[in-house]
Amino acid sequence: MAGSQKKISYGSLLPLLGDKQQFPSFLRTISNFTVEVVGITQLMKQFSWTWIGILASDNDIGREGSQGLLQELAKRGNCVAFLEILPAYNSKSRLRQIVEKIKAPSVKVIIVCSTQLYLIPLMEEVTMQNVSGKVWIATTQWRYSLVFYIKENWKTLNGTLGFAKYNPEIPGFQEFVHNITPSPANNDYFLTLFWETVFHCKLSNNNTVMSAGKATSFCTGTESLKKLQTSIFESYSFQEAISAYNAAYAIAHGLHSLLSCDSKDGIPENVSCAAVTNLHPWQLFTSIKTVHFMNTAGQEVYFDIHGDMPTQYVIQNFQFFPNGTSQAVNVGIFNSWAPNDEQIQTDITLILWNDGATKVPRAVCSESCVPGYRKSTRKGQPICCFDCVPCSEGKISNYSNSNDCTRCADDQWPTYAHEKCIPKTIEFLSYKEPLGASLAAVSISCAIITASILCIFIKFKDTPIIKANNRDLSYLLLFALILCFLCSLIFIGYPKTETCLLRQVAFGVIFSFSISCILAKTITVIIAFNSTKPNSPMRKWMGTKTPISIIIFCPLIQVIICVAWLSTDPPFSNANMVIKPGTIIMECHEGSLTAFDWMLAYMGFLSLLSFAIAFLARKLPATFNEAQLITFSMVVFVSVWASFIPAYLSTQGKYMVAVEVFAILASGSGLLCSIFVPKCYIILLKPEKNTKKHLTGKTGHNTMK
Incomplete structure (x- = not known):
């Protein structure tokens, strides 16, 4: 374009012409095709279509439009299943290849950026292959194409969504068009061609005209445009009349403002007024760029920074019916000047999709991923x-x-x-759950039973069977067993720092004290029987000093271990979120596992020592001998704790705690039942055997018989 030329167009859509560096003197009363591309991509977003096919004609409109579509669709996260260029010549093989891609089941929406010339061969092939179930998106270039008026295409094109420039009715324009009649004097080539095409006749001044050897009928002059269908006017680009109308009026308003020198009409200060006899093109062009008026159709006319007139598009839905009728229904609008989230508006309820469906088709490569x-x-x-x-x-x-x-x-x-x-679920051995409540109930019950036995022993303290088995040590052992049963309650409930510090220490010290009492009883029995021998060295160990020393010294070692443990790396409350997914296990971390192992090892050492000494004393006279009962109780005790270690290591969370509580209750119950229940049986149910005469007269038999 020459630099001196100033042009205003009413039909050119090429985006390139909006580049003011290359085309500073170009205006148009229509938006460039990029605006329509934005509208199409927003329509894709409106219906959540992300998998789209594109067909483009092999010309500037098709290639530039398709590239603009690729860019805009990519910005919005959409994908293009294919981009095919329609051949400029009617290549059947190439068209078949394109139609094969169109037929892909996953491709439901196809945008066609093409002029009418390229469409007819394509639609012939599509119709011949009976392609259906697609949503065609028609741009303004083929919105009024003749392909819509070929009934063979109706099944394929039913449900098409087309963009059409909003064309308000110009007052008096329809009457003007209907009154047009061709005249040879006008020399209007377009009107002559249009007339001869729509009425299938020939306009001529001669009486005879020959065409290809055949006589051609002449127009009679009685033809009237009023008889034509509206669709014929539309197919011959009469819809562009409003753009041409606006272009002419823009020039008129610019010229009027320039000649009247009215600054209120928008003439910049640096533009001088012009006279009719001295009017420069640059002055008129500058004046036209700044016009802003309302035309007679109620449309606002002005130019943006690109020299384009903002445009409103109508979104139409082409609906074809089995009875041979059809209609184009306005289902939405697109305003290029509106904010991005308000540019497009559609009424889905008015849309009739291909094959008569009313539900919006899905156009995605992959279905949406649901939450999760x-x-x-x-x-x-x-x-x-x-x-x-x-x-x-x-x-x-x-x-x-x-x-x-x-x-x-x-x-x-x-x-x-x-x-x-x-x-997360918080897990710990609670009093409120069946397992914790059951263990607590058993613990309290065992403590009550032990306390009852202690009361029985105190009440019958002067009977021979109580005296014969060192009643003071029995009292201490029963008291220690009560504490053993009750200390298991510390393991149940929410693990706090205080309970974590106390429970293992209390368990270790109390059980060490209990085993020390048993050890003292066993050693006392051995000393008692061996001191009766003449010149026995055991006599010097007789009395209360030996059992008291054992009871004090043995637990003291355990106390030292526990004090060292609490001083260096004590137990603490810990929220374990790793062991069990979805659960916070509230636990007491033992701190130093070495110290915990030493505590258990020392308790095991005392148990084995008591077992060994009781086993050696099992053959002593049975009347006053508890060694057999103690041996059996130590077997139970050691068996329970030997089973405890693998069970403890193989469980987690509250069940690990439950295993330890069960071991405490089982081992304590084993001691209680093995040592004290047989004596209670005699005291309460067999009082005749609880006499010194009976005990001394049957030294060769077991008192339990």
Whole structure:
């Protein structure tokens, strides 16, 4: 374009002409095709269509339009299934290849950026292959194409959505068009061609005209445009009349403002007034660029910074019916000047889709990933093609089509569907649950039973069977067993720092004291029987000093171990979130595992020592001998704790605590039943055997018989 030329167009859509660096003197009363591209991509967003095919004609409109579509669709996260250029010549083989791609089941929406010339061969091939179930998006270049008026195409094109420039009715224009009649004097080539085409006659001044050897009928002059269907006017670009009308009036308003020198009409200060006899093109062009008026059709006319007139588009739905009728229904609008989120408006209820469906078709490569899943892009395919992968353990996605899953906070865990985080379940051996309540009930019951036995021993303290078995040590052992049963209650309930510090220490010291009492009883029996021998060295160990020393010294070692443990690395309350997914296990961490092992090892040493000494004393006279009962009790005690270690190490959480509580109750009950229940049996049920005469007269028999 020459630099001196100033042009105003009413029909050119090429985006390139909006570049003011290359075309500073170009205006148009229509938006460039890029605006329509934005409208099309917003329509894709409106219906959530992300997998789209594009067909483009092999010309500037098709190539520039398709490239603009690619860019805009990519910006909005959409993907293009294919982009095919329609051949400029009627190549059957090439058209078949294109139609094969159109027939792909996953491609439901196809945008066609093409002029009418390229459409007819394509639609002939599409119709011949009976392609249906597609949504065609028609740009303004083929919105009024003749392909819509070929009945063979109706099945294919039914449901098409087309963009058409909003054309308000110009007052008096329809009457003007209907009154047009061709005249040879006008020399109007377009009107002559239009007339001869729509009325199938020939306009001529001669009486005879020959065409290809055949006589051609002449127009009679009685033909009237009023008889033509509206669709014929539309197919011959009469819809562009409003743009031409606006172009003419823009020039008129610019010229009027320039000649009248009225600054209120928008003439810049640096533009001088012009006279009719001295009017420069640059002055008129500058004046036209600044016009802003309302035309007679109620449309606002002005030019933006690109020299384009902002345009409103009408979105139409082409509906064809089995009875042979059809209609184009306005189902939405697109305003190029509106904010991005308000540019497009549609009424889905008015749309009739292909095959008469009323539900919006799905146009996606992959279905949406529901909450709880994330998208995993398929290798070598567009981002719209993906697989839905469940969120991994500890992660969620709380919205559809999530690209990644979010990890829950440390104190939270995903729901089963991985769609939201919920607080983790806090687990500990509680008094409120059946297991904890049962163990607590057993513990208290055992403590009550032990206390009852202690009362029985105190009440019958002067009977021979109580005197014969060192009643003071029996009292201490029973008191220690009461504490053993009660100390198990410290293990039940919410683990606090205080209980964590106390429970293992109390357990270790009390059980060490209990075993020390048993050890003292056993050694006392051995000393008592061996001191009766003449010149026995055991006589010097007779009395209360030996058992008291054992009872004090043996637990003292355990106390020293526990004090060292608490001083260096004591137990503490810990929220374990690792062991069991979805659960916070409130536990007492033992701190120094070495110290804990030493405590158990020392208790085991005392147990084995008591067992060994009792086993050696089992052959002493049975009347006053508890060695057999103590041996059996130590077998039970050692068996329980030997079983405890693997069971303790193989469990987690509250069940680990329950195993230890059970071991405490079982071992304590074993001691109680083995040593004291037989004596209670005699005291309460066999009082005749609880006499000194009976005990001394049957030294060769077991008192339990």
